Amino acid sequence: MQLVRALGRRWHMLLAGIVMTWCLVAAVDNLRHAGTPRHPIAELESQFAALIPHLPPHGEVGFLEHHDMPASEDAVRTWYTAQYALSPRIIVGRHGTEFLIAAHGNAHPAGDARLDGYVPVHTGPGGHQIYRRFLP
Amino acid sequence: MIGLVGAIVLPSVAVWAALRAWQPDWVSRSPIVRAVVATCLGLGASGLTSFWVVAAGGQFDRTFVALDLIFWASLAVVPFGFMRRRRASLDAGPPATQTANATRVAWWLKAAFCGIAALSIGGAIVGYGASPHGDWDAWAIWNQKARFLLRAGEAWAQGLTIGWSQPGHPLLLPSSVARLWAYSGEEATLAPALVGMMFGGAAVAVVIATLGPQRPRAWIGGAVLLAPGVFPREWTAQQADIPFAFFMVTSLAMLVRAQSTRGRDRHASLLLCGAAAGMAAWTKNEGLVLVGVTAVIASATALRGGHGREAFWWLGGAVPGLATLAWFKLVFAPDAPYYLPDSPLPALLEQRFFSDHVGTVNSAIWQRLLAWGGPWAPGAMLATGVLALAAAFTPSGSAARSIVIAIATMASAYYAVYVLTALDVTWLIATTFDRLLVQLWPSVVLAAFLITRHEPARVTQAA
Numbered sequence: 128m129q130l131v132r133a134l135g136r137r138w139h140m141l142l143a144g145i146v147m148t149w150c151l152v153a154a155v156d157n158l159r160h161a162g163t164p165r166h167p168i169a170e171l172e173s174q175f176a177a178l179i180p181h182l183p184p185h186g187e188v189g190f191l192e193h194h195d196m197p198a199s200e201d202a203v204r205t206w207y208t209a210q211y212a213l214s215p216r217i218i219v220g221r222h223g224t225e226f227l228i229a230a231h232g233n234a235h236p237a238g239d240a241r242l243d244g245y246v247p248v249h250t251g252p253g254g255h256q257i258y259r260r261f262l263p
Numbered sequence: 264m265i266g267l268v269g270a271i272v273l274p275s276v277a278v279w280a281a282l283r284a285w286q287p288d289w290v291s292r293s294p295i296v297r298a299v300v301a302t303c304l305g306l307g308a309s310g311l312t313s314f315w316v317v318a319a320g321g322q323f324d325r326t327f328v329a330l331d332l333i334f335w336a337s338l339a340v341v342p343f344g345f346m347r348r349r350r351a352s353l354d355a356g357p358p359a360t361q362t363a364n365a366t367r368v369a370w371w372l373k374a375a376f377c378g379i380a381a382l383s384i385g386g387a388i389v390g391y392g393a394s395p396h397g398d399w400d401a402w403a404i405w406n407q408k409a410r411f412l413l414r415a416g417e418a419w420a421q422g423l424t425i426g427w428s429q430p431g432h433p434l435l436l437p438s439s440v441a442r443l444w445a446y447s448g449e450e451a452t453l454a455p456a457l458v459g460m461m462f463g464g465a466a467v468a469v470v471i472a473t474l475g476p477q478r479p480r481a482w483i484g485g486a487v488l489l490a491p492g493v494f495p496r497e498w499t500a501q502q503a504d505i506p507f508a509f510f511m512v513t514s515l516a517m518l519v520r521a522q523s524t525r526g527r528d529r530h531a532s533l534l535l536c537g538a539a540a541g542m543a544a545w546t547k548n549e550g551l552v553l554v555g556v557t558a559v560i561a562s563a564t565a566l567r568g569g570h571g572r573e574a575f576w577w578l579g580g581a582v583p584g585l586a587t588l589a590w591f592k593l594v595f596a597p598d599a600p601y602y603l604p605d606s607p608l609p610a611l612l613e614q615r616f617f618s619d620h621v622g623t624v625n626s627a628i629w630q631r632l633l634a635w636g637g638p639w640a641p642g643a644m645l646a647t648g649v650l651a652l653a654a655a656f657t658p659s660g661s662a663a664r665s666i667v668i669a670i671a672t673m674a675s676a677y678y679a680v681y682v683l684t685a686l687d688v689t690w691l692i693a694t695t696f697d698r699l700l701v702q703l704w705p706s707v708v709l710a711a712f713l714i715t716r717h718e719p720a721r722v723t724q725a726a
Contacts (some may be wrong), residue, residue: 211406
């Protein structure tokens with residue numbers, strides 16, 4: 128710090144100018160990249176929210192996990208978004224519940240045994256389906 | 264929109280009025296800074312009271328809004344009756360010598376800072392437009408809990424049965440957001456985004472106010488604070504790290520102020536230090552570490568001044584937040600955080616230190632530390648941290664020392680978790696490290712720019 132004082136006021140101004148210029152350039156670059164979404168879920172959230180009128184107001188609702196990659200980031204994001212949109216229902220990652228949500232692409236395209244005993248009751252925007260347990 | 268504004272303004276006015284009635288120059292002489300800080304302290308305080316209501320069986324309905332409005336309006340009115348003119352008695356340091364050259368430089372710096380601040384605010388607005396629901400933890404944890412608080416009524420605690428939503432996380436942010444939604448009558452994504460932006464801006468204001476707005480260092484420090492892209496980007500991530508960063512830097516700034524004042528101003532500073540630390544603990548679990556370290560430093564400050572009982576002012580400020588946290592943990596969410604180890608500590612330490620685990624942690628941390636700050640500010644935390652350490656070791660660096668001790672304690676706690684966790688540590692560091700540094704960043708900048716601090720003159724209690 129004594130060294131900096133020794134440089135005198137002119138050098139203080141130069142140093143301040145360099146630092147502020149750097150901060151300004153960084154701020155401009157930050158603004159340029161600010162519009163890049165990292166986890167865009169707005170559309171997915173609205174698609175799941177559209178299912179609300181067709182679900183019970185509370186309680187557990189089953190969620191059919193992705194048939195092939197249930198732990199992938201996309202699959203987990205879809206499940207978490209469903210929970211976020213459909214709160215205060217509890218979205219559980221299992222079948223056997225009265226109502227079951229099959230997000231678009233989660234069921235096996237050649238037929239999914241996990242849907243045995245269920246009938247589709249509603250298809251919402253985005254192709255997400257609500258199944259209800261069939262009671263003979 | 265009117266409801267949203269009213270929900271923010273009412274507790275802010277109450278906090279501002281109460282503190283002004285007690286000590287007109289709390290935080291800063293600048294009315295703008297006091298208003299900004301009061302807004303965030305008001306959000307924190309209303310986040311506490313809102314939780315008390317729902318924990319006692321209430322709901323975020325119209326009755327709540329009416330009672331909450333009456334409560335804060337009453338609190339806002341009462342202090343005005345006790346306000347009186349007080350002679351301004353405190354500044355962060357000796358008055359700056361004003362010369363023609365210094366005035367031009369100061370104005371130029373202020374203008375540059377305003378440009379940088381405008382760009383940062385613009386970036387926050389653009390970021391909100393791109394991701395109105397915020398980042399991952401916003402919709403997986405914080406805003407999801409807010410929806411449970413608002414939508415589920417008395418059954419809000421069912422949201423705490425969702426294991427992956429971190430039920431043990433404190434509820435200051437969700438309860439604050441749910442309260443704003445209750446006032447506005449809709450679940451506007453603008454509400455949590457606005458909360459993040461206000462806390463982020465307030466953290467910058469606290470740093471500038473503490474460094475002294477009449478000094479160039481304050482505006483340079485404010486600009487450096489905004490330079491790393493990760494900091495303003497987190498403003499609209501709608502997560503709890505920015506509110507935590509505000510409460511941490513405010514608590515430490517008040518601690519620094521308490522160390523250089525006497526009488527009523529010291530009492531007010533210690534009270535605010537404790538209050539901010541308590542709110543930090545009610546925001547995130549790591550706030551308990553901040554509570555511990557500020558308790559120790561505040562007690563040492565009081566004892567060194569010969570008035571040990573002054574530490575009770577800190578305690579008085581911290582009690583509401585700590586009591587709320589204890590209530591929540593004991594009644595609603597007794598489970599330990601997911602990242603803490605569940606094996607016996609001695610065996611775990613032996614296992615960790617005789618394996619490659621520590622090396623893996625150190626390597627991952629070092630890589631992210633060097634990159635933290637973005638393409639134009641890589642290594643910003645490292646460089647500023649070195650400056651903060653240098654400030655702490657200067658003869659007049661007592662203020663910086665206190666802040667550095669707190670930062671070092673927090674960083675050590677984070678490191679201990681990384682070393683001891685049973686989770687995949689590479690994944691844990693990748694998903695948490697940047698945000699943990701965001702929590703510390705305003706305090707690191709504050710300590711670093713105190714390197715030019717002159718020891719303030721001791722003041723006696725105002726007549």
